[in-house]
Amino acid sequence: MHTELSFAPLAGIETELLAVPAFDLQTAKGPDAKAQPTLLAADEAVHSAAATVLASGEFKAGANETVLLHSPAGLAARRLLIVGLGKQSKATVHSVRGAAGTAVRFAKPRGIRELVFALPASPELPEAPSARAAVEGALAGDFDPDTYRSDRKDQSIQSFTVSAVADVAKPFVESAFAEGIVIGESQNFTRSLVNEPGNKLTPTILGERAAAMAAEVGLKAEVYSTEKLHELRMGAFWSVSQGSAEPPALIVLRYEPDGVTDGPMLGLVGKGITFDTGGISIKPSDNMEKMKYDMAGGAAMIGAMRAIALLKPRVRVLCIVCAAENMPDGKAQKPGDVQTAMPIAPDRPGKTIEIINTDAEGRLVLADGLAYARQLGATHLIDAATLTGAIGIALGIHNAGAFSNDDATFTRFETGLAVSGEKFWRMPLGEEYAEMIRSDIGDIKNTGGRYGGAITAAEFLHAFAEDTPWIHLDIAGMAWIDDAKPYIARGPSGVGVRSIVEWVKSYAQ
Numbered sequence: 001m002h003t004e005l006s007f008a009p010l011a012g013i014e015t016e017l018l019a020v021p022a023f024d025l026q027t028a029k030g031p032d033a034k035a036q037p038t039l040l041a042a043d044e045a046v047h048s049a050a051a052t053v054l055a056s057g058e059f060k061a062g063a064n065e066t067v068l069l070h071s072p073a074g075l076a077a078r079r080l081l082i083v084g085l086g087k088q089s090k091a092t093v094h095s096v097r098g099a100a101g102t103a104v105r106f107a108k109p110r111g112i113r114e115l116v117f118a119l120p121a122s123p124e125l126p127e128a129p130s131a132r133a134a135v136e137g138a139l140a141g142d143f144d145p146d147t148y149r150s151d152r153k154d155q156s157i158q159s160f161t162v163s164a165v166a167d168v169a170k171p172f173v174e175s176a177f178a179e180g181i182v183i184g185e186s187q188n189f190t191r192s193l194v195n196e197p198g199n200k201l202t203p204t205i206l207g208e209r210a211a212a213m214a215a216e217v218g219l220k221a222e223v224y225s226t227e228k229l230h231e232l233r234m235g236a237f238w239s240v241s242q243g244s245a246e247p248p249a250l251i252v253l254r255y256e257p258d259g260v261t262d263g264p265m266l267g268l269v270g271k272g273i274t275f276d277t278g279g280i281s282i283k284p285s286d287n288m289e290k291m292k293y294d295m296a297g298g299a300a301m302i303g304a305m306r307a308i309a310l311l312k313p314r315v316r317v318l319c320i321v322c323a324a325e326n327m328p329d330g331k332a333q334k335p336g337d338v339q340t341a342m343p344i345a346p347d348r349p350g351k352t353i354e355i356i357n358t359d360a361e362g363r364l365v366l367a368d369g370l371a372y373a374r375q376l377g378a379t380h381l382i383d384a385a386t387l388t389g390a391i392g393i394a395l396g397i398h399n400a401g402a403f404s405n406d407d408a409t410f411t412r413f414e415t416g417l418a419v420s421g422e423k424f425w426r427m428p429l430g431e432e433y434a435e436m437i438r439s440d441i442g443d444i445k446n447t448g449g450r451y452g453g454a455i456t457a458a459e460f461l462h463a464f465a466e467d468t469p470w471i472h473l474d475i476a477g478m479a480w481i482d483d484a485k486p487y488i489a490r491g492p493s494g495v496g497v498r499s500i501v502e503w504v505k506s507y508a509q
């Protein structure tokens with residue numbers, strides 16, 4: 001998708017489709033105000049063209065509601081699409097992200113390949129963050145998951161233009177727009193990885209994709225396999241991988257900006273299970289096909305690294321993705337087995353883990369990923385994983401879970417959510433939960449029972465992050481969208497990418 005930023009007056013823009021946002025009708029105030037949507041166009045000609053339909057009461061401008069006019073009078077555009085932002089009191093730049101995605105997804109099936117999206121002319125929705133959100137939303141809306149359909153009609157948008165009002169803020173609008181392109185494309189890169197089935201994206205292939213991306217954007221990449229796992233004594237990671245004919249991939253990406261030799265080194269750690277059968281504690285077959293997205297946390301980290309490489313914040317970032325397949329096999333680990341995780345420091349023994357359930361494999365690969373990140377010098381950690389079904393039971397599909405052992409570190413993440421527009425809800429940690437995963441035979445066991453399943457999983461990771469400031473993101477309920485929305489297709493969401501990038505930016509010197 002080609003993207004452009006235009007400062008030309010709306011009425012004169014020649015385009016197949018001009019999309020203009022509107023607040024819903026409940027915003028009318030004063031005795032003379034007619035209850036009709038408020039069109040957010042700076043241009044009088046657009047108001048005239050839309051006057052009749054807005055007065056009709058047919059269109060209420062609810063969030064992502066649309067109405068289309070052909071050959072709008074007085075405009076050079078061939079079609080005018082009005083897109084609702086919902087109530088003025090509730091609308092944010094994130095509503096703009098949705099509206100831009102909605103406009104794109106409106107255009108796609110109708111054979112429209114090019115459109116212009118007007119930023120809302122409203123003081124509550126400043127142009128710079130709106131421009132960023134709009135292009136992010138458009139890129140997200142352009143993504144469809146039908147890669148392997150032989151009758152696939154390529155409906156992608158060829159050109160998307162954001163129309164802004166030229167004023168003193170112009171340079172800010174331009175840089176926010178440029179940033180939105182990087183972030184939107186990186187999120188889509190993550191989604192394209194998550195969308196791949198297990199046979200097309202093995203751990204090895206995930207490693208190749210990450211390395212190819214790294215070469216393109218100028219990141220250092222190392223991809224290791226079985227031998228390196230043994231060398232590093234990654235007994236927890238290997239215990240998952242040992243049951244698969246596919247070798248594991250230990251993916252290490254580094255972003256080291258010139259001249260930054262001290263200060264924080266951020267460690268991004270991702271779960272990269274390219275397929276999760278559950279292993280010997282095998283999952284039921286219903287919905288098992290979904291477990292191809294069990295590498296979404298790793299893919300989010302890889303996508304975030306792409307954005308970081310292009311946005312160039314002045315802070316060092318290390319990314320570790322532990323990729324493996326979780327399979328049942330003659331060589332697979334068994335419930336009751338005891339594994340020794342990677343030592344957190346060279347002079348310490350690795351923690352011993354009693355395997356209760358081989359389906360609790362994500363925490364095993366992440367334990368070694370976190371330990372390795374610490375050994376490589378990470379001062380702050382963030383991990384992302386489709387870790388537990390329990391997080392979906394706790395929070396549903398509208399918030400992902402976030403856990404942290406450090407309030408200051410978490411505050412940075414939370415602050416970034418206002419920019420990313422992603423919803424994460426902080427969950428508790430605590431000694432009582434850590435108690436639930438104490439093992440009789442070893443140091444720790446890999447499940448703590450049904451109650452508080454997302455929290456005991458987080459406490460398992462905490463045992464490897466220890467006191468290093470750390471955030472854990474459980475995205476199991478949010479990484480896959482089951483029902484299409486007007487602004488985004490059903491399928492991989494790319495959740496996490498935008499928030500992780502904001503968190504990294506908060507450390508830039």
Ligand code: BES
Binds near residue numbers: 387388390447
């Ligand atoms: N990959 C799953 C978690 C998951 C569930 C992701 C649903 C996406 C959607 C994870 O490896 C898993 O199997 N977790 C178990 C843990 C249990 C055995 C303690 C679970 O959630 O049931």
Ligand code: MN
Binds near residue numbers: 358359362
């Ligand atoms: Mn599992």
Ligand code: ZN
Binds near residue numbers: 276361362386387
């Ligand atoms: Zn899993």
